[in-house]
Amino acid sequence: MGRRDDFVVGLDIGTRHVRAVVAEADEKGVHITGIGQADGLGLRGGTVVNIESTTRAIQKAIDDAGRMAGCEVGRVYVSVGGQHLEGSNSQGVVAIKDGEVSEDDRDRVLDAARAIKLSSDREFLQMLPQKFRVDDTEGIRDPIGITGVRLEARVHVITGAKASLQNLRRCVIQSELDIAGIGASPLAASSATLYDDEKELGVVLVDIGAGTTDVSIWHDDALVHTAVLPFGGNHVTSDVAFGLRTPRAEAERIKCRSGCATVHLVDEEDIIEVPSVGGRQPTEQSRQFLAEIIEPRVSEILEMVREEVRKSGYQELLASGIVLTGGTANLEGISDMAEEIFGTPVRIGVPENISGLKDMVADPSFSVAVGLVKHGFAAAESAQFEAYRRSQNSPMNWLGERMRRVASIFF
Numbered sequence: 430m431g432r433r434d435d436f437v438v439g440l441d442i443g444t445r446h447v448r449a450v451v452a453e454a455d456e457k458g459v460h461i462t463g464i465g466q467a468d469g470l471g472l473r474g475g476t477v478v479n480i481e482s483t484t485r486a487i488q489k490a491i492d493d494a495g496r497m498a499g500c501e502v503g504r505v506y507v508s509v510g511g512q513h514l515e516g517s518n519s520q521g522v523v524a525i526k527d528g529e530v531s532e533d534d535r536d537r538v539l540d541a542a543r544a545i546k547l548s549s550d551r552e553f554l555q556m557l558p559q560k561f562r563v564d565d566t567e568g569i570r571d572p573i574g575i576t577g578v579r580l581e582a583r584v585h586v587i588t589g590a591k592a593s594l595q596n597l598r599r600c601v602i603q604s605e606l607d608i609a610g611i612g613a614s615p616l617a618a619s620s621a622t623l624y625d626d627e628k629e630l631g632v633v634l635v636d637i638g639a640g641t642t643d644v645s646i647w648h649d650d651a652l653v654h655t656a657v658l659p660f661g662g663n664h665v666t667s668d669v670a671f672g673l674r675t676p677r678a679e680a681e682r683i684k685c686r687s688g689c690a691t692v693h694l695v696d697e698e699d700i701i702e703v704p705s706v707g708g709r710q711p712t713e714q715s716r717q718f719l720a721e722i723i724e725p726r727v728s729e730i731l732e733m734v735r736e737e738v739r740k741s742g743y744q745e746l747l748a749s750g751i752v753l754t755g756g757t758a759n760l761e762g763i764s765d766m767a768e769e770i771f772g773t774p775v776r777i778g779v780p781e782n783i784s785g786l787k788d789m790v791a792d793p794s795f796s797v798a799v800g801l802v803k804h805g806f807a808a809a810e811s812a813q814f815e816a817y818r819r820s821q822n823s824p825m826n827w828l829g830e831r832m833r834r835v836a837s838i839f840f
């Protein structure tokens with residue numbers, strides 16, 4: 430195995446799958462060199478419930494990805510999902526020390542904004558600045574150099590349950606990997622799939638996985654709301670198994686191969702073969718009947734998302750619409766149904782701005798793993814820039830400063 434150290438690895442530990450993506454940076458962005466995937470089954474609703482099987486899945490995904498990329502993986506950027514994640518908006522205020530906002534002032538105000546009161550069972554995970562205000566001037570993105578006496582910051586803070594994070598860390602460490610950073614899945618999925626103009630105008634990213642549905646709302650280039658709902662493709666599979674009286678594994682296969690979220694899109698002549706339980710003969714069912722089982726559950730999940738958006742107070746601002754990602758976004762007819770429910774344009778989000786093995790990750794279920802890699806590069810570039818800056822003792826350039834901030838925010 431090669432001993433290269435110019436690569437970054439994203440590890441998405443999901444309810445159904447564990448996915449690893451190895452990538453190198455190129456001038457266009459992220460160049461994917463290896464991927465690995467394993468059935469997880471050690472999580473429930475995004476939270477680890479079985480350390481051993483999760484560890485085994487991590488090892489398999491990492492081994493496969495490392496082998497494909499020809500490198501030995503030692504450090505990973507890991508995602509955390511699950512209903513225990515909580516996003517909230519917070520703010521902080523400081524006095525500007527020397528009449529002009531310095532980096533130190535900005536760091537202090539961000540520290541003040543992220544210092545939310547947490548109960549002893551919760552842990553701070555990530556913070557994203559939204560906007561700054563200097564005296565009476567609001568809506569400032571980068572306050573450095575602005576003259577004033579009072580600096581205010583509004584931020585979005587994501588926290589998680591200590592125990593869930595500890596179990597996740599244990600699985601990674603038991604897989605003999607170092608954790609370079611932990612990122613909330615909704616944020617990682619956003620980084621991989623959303624365009625800057627969507628975030629600017631307003632967009633809802635909905636990552637429908639197996640056990641959870643993550644909702645991230647962006648407006649005015651800032652993350653303003655995150656939530657994790659405890660429903661996903663597993664619930665659709667359970668309904669199919671029950672409705673067709675077929676084993677769960679068959680229901681999963683039938684759902685992925687022949688399922689459709691919108692009954693009226695299915696030809697009434699289409700027939701599928703359904704294996705039975707208890708050694709009985711397979712039966713033939715109409716594909717429309719399958720869609721009749723799937724449609725209400727998917728509609729229920731999307732309606733819960735709509736309710737979450739309504740509660741957030743941002744529904745009027747979602748001018749550029751909804752982006753669906755996560756494995757369940759592969760379900761035929763899901764974007765038609767979402768357009769009907771939200772009354773706004775819907776697109777399926779897959780990882781963007783990547784090269785290399787891009788066809789292998791051109792699937793909505795790879796969004797989180799690719800997003801982690803992007804965060805990882807931001808962190809690595811920032812560290813390199815810091816080292817360069819120290820060696821040159823030169824003032825920070827704009828790009829380096831921006832990278833440093835991106836990295837310090839994400840990890």
Ligand SMILES: Nc1ncnc2c1ncn2[C@@H]1O[C@H](COP(=O)(O)OP(=O)(O)OP(=O)(O)O)[C@@H](O)[C@H]1O
Nearest residue numbers: 443444445446638639640641662685756757759760
């Ligand atoms: N073609 C398809 N049609 C319908 N559902 C699909 C299809 N492909 C994948 N899925 C569903 O996507 C889900 C897996 O998605 P994904 O890999 O994003 O989940 P996960 O990350 O493991 O879980 P979570 O994010 O909820 O913790 C499964 O429920 C699977 O049945």
Ligand SMILES: [Mg+2]
Nearest residue numbers: 443444638797
């Ligand atoms: Mg997932």
